[in-house]
Amino acid sequence: MPKAKCNHSSxxxxxxxxxxxxxxxRPSERQRVAATKSDNRVFPRSDKLFLNESVQAFPxxxxxxxxxxxxxxxxxxSFQEWVDAEHRNPITPKKKTIYVVPSPQVDPGLDFVREWTQPTSTGNDCQINPPSTKDVQEYLAAFYHGLPVKMMPSSTLRIMPWDEARKKAKKPAQEQYLxxxxxxxxxxxRARTLPEGVYGGQINLTDLLDAAISLLPKDAYALIMLVDYDLxxxxxxxxxxxxxxxxxxVAVVSSARYNPTLDHxxxxxxLHAWPASHCExxxxxxxxxEPAAKNQKRSRGVNKGSQKSTLELDGPVKDAVSAYQSLREVDSAPSLIYALWLGRMCxxxxxxxxxxxxIAHCVYYACSMQGTASICEDARQPPYMCPVDLxxxxxxxxxxxxxRYRALxxxxxxxENLDTxxxxxxxxxxxxxxxxxEDSADFS
Structure with missing residues (x-):
């Protein structure tokens, strides 16, 4: 990997x-265009323009x-396959609200659990609080514009002692109950202590998801729990x-590993997080x-012309990279560290x-609905939705x-966000x- 500072010129x-x-x-261009269409849904003309493919916007x-x-x-x-999916939950007038649940509070006497929200060592003296649930809720209200997004009270969940395990476990990776x-x-x-870990302990994700199901209000379309604990x-x-x-x-997301002080x-x-991940x-x-591939056919939809560097392609990605280059180093201010942490959570x-x-994982474009196999890949994924998922x-x-774009x-x-x-x-x-x-002749 390049070690010197990179200007992302190509x-x-x-x-x-x-x-x-x-x-x-990769699905071909023809398949990608077809994937945005459905026999069951006709979009207004202005929306159709936003669903058009643009290599400058959607690599x-x-x-x-x-x-x-x-x-x-x-x-x-495809969009049509999504429309036809038998097990997809429909949004109805009575079930259309997205709920956001803050991280559980901790009862007195469980100080060792409270300490699990702080890394054991970062090599960075800067202490930043995890992203505010309110900030994430407001981002989601813009991302899923058109639906109400509400935050549950901070007292909704509370971690307390369990009769079978009231004391801190002492053995490495010893599972216990809370x-x-x-x-x-x-x-x-379930929880476990990790004396040698990045965090002193972790909570079981499956158990939190089960708890999230029991939290669903009657008017909820979906519920997401944001926790400050490693999982x-x-x-x-x-x-x-x-x-x-x-x-x-229901969904559960942890802020723990997205802490920028852990990046090293x-x-x-x-340096090459999104959007600079498209640096040639x-x-x-x-x-x-890696060795050259043998006996492999070129992926559909990718030709020699699209493999070259594309400095001439002005547009959204290039503009995002230019904005990225203009910014100060993240570690130069606590506000920049917090905003990056918040962005990753959002x-x-x-x-x-x-x-x-x-919505399934995306294979059509670089897209926020792509699957990720690591925390490193997470940092390279874009925040926007591609035309198919949009x-x-x-x-x-x-x-x-x-x-929706204007709300975002x-x-x-x-x-506090703009220059981050x-x-x-x-x-x-x-x-x-x-x-x-909107500057195109077809937009009305």
């Missing part, structure tokens, strides 16, 4: 050469070594950042050590809620594309995309 809008090595076959998936798409092949989910108070009920959840599912897991039970309409420990390539120098460096929360809407969200929320832009342009490494480039991308569509 951008690549196609997948890396590793796509050919893995045999990844191909990066597909670097060890990325999610480099593993098992994901089946594409109580999770939900109103008048207390359920048992695990299986005993062999190092950690997990979150998951959705789409059919059950987790080897997150911050970076993509070439990531794939330079992207993952919107992704997991997408599964509650019945069609699904517009259909579900009954919002217009222009109104308003959030990104808040004074996630929201600043996203604001530049949105402005450019709006101009790209």
């Amino acid at each position: 951008l690549c809008f196609s997948s890396s050469s590793h796509a050919t090595v893995t045999g990844f076959r 191909a998936p990066l597909l670097l070594p060890d990325d999610d798409l480099a593993g098992e092949e994901e089946d594409p989910q 109580g999770l108070s939900i109103g008048d009920e207390c359920v048992r959840i 695990y599912e299986e005993k062999d897991d190092e950690f997990v950042c979150g998951r959705a039970y789409g059919g059950s309409r 420990i987790q080897r997150i390539e911050r 120098t970076y993509m070439s460096a990531c794939t330079s050590a 992207r993952t929360a919107s992704h997991e809620l997408g599964h509650c809407f019945g 069609a699904k969200v517009l259909s579900a929320t009954s919002s217009s594309a222009s109104e 832009l308003k959030f990104c342009e808040r004074p 490494h996630f929201f600043g480039p996203f604001a530049a991308w949105i402005r450019s995309r709006l101009h790209q569509v």
Whole structure:
């Protein structure tokens, strides 16, 4: 990987050469265009323009070594397939609200659990509080514009002692039980101590998802729980950042691993996080050590012309990269660290809620609904939805594309967000995309 500071002077809008090595076959341009259409739903003319393909706005998936798409092949989910899905939960007038649940409070006497929200060591003296649930809720209200997004009271959940394990476990990775108070009920959840871990302990994600199901209000379409604790599912897991039970309409996301002060420990390539992940120098460096593929057909929809550097392609991605380059180093101010942390949480929360809407992982474009195989890949994923998944969200929320983008832009342009490494480039991308569509002769 490039170690010196990079000016991202050459951008690549196609997948890396590793796509050919893995045999990844991206749907063709014709298939991508067809995937935004449905026999059951006709969009207004202005929305259709936002659903048009634009390589300047929607590049191909990066597909670097060890990325999610480099593993098992994901089946594409077109807009029509989403509409026809039998197990997708419909939004109704009585069930249309998205609820956001803050991290559980901790009872007195469980100080060791409260300490689990702080990394054991970061090498950085800067102490920043985890992202505000209110901030994430307001972002989600813009992302899923057209639906009410409400925050539950901070007292909704409380961690308390469980009779079988009132004291801190002393053995490494020893599983124990905690109580999770939900109103008048207390359920048992698993936890484990990790004296040598990045965090002193972790809480079981599966148990939190089960608890989230019991929290669903009658008017809820979906519910997402945001926790400040590191999570695990299986005993062999190092950690997990979150998951959705789409059919059950619940999701849980942890802020723990998105803490920017951990980036050097987790080897997150911050210099080439989105949108700079489309830097050709970076993509070439990531794939330079691998052997050339043999007997592999070129992926559908990728031709020699689209493999070259594309400096001439002005548009949303290039504008986002320019905004990214203009910013100060993240560690130069606590406000920048907080905003980057918040941005990462917002992207993952919107992704997991997408599964509650019945949206599968995306293989059409670099898109917020792409699957990720690591915390490092997470940082390279964009916050926007591609045309195929945007069609699904517009259909579900009954919002217009222009109104939705303007709601997101308003959030990104808040004074505390605008000149930061996630929201600043996203604001530049949105402005450019709006101009790209609304300045066209066809827009009315």
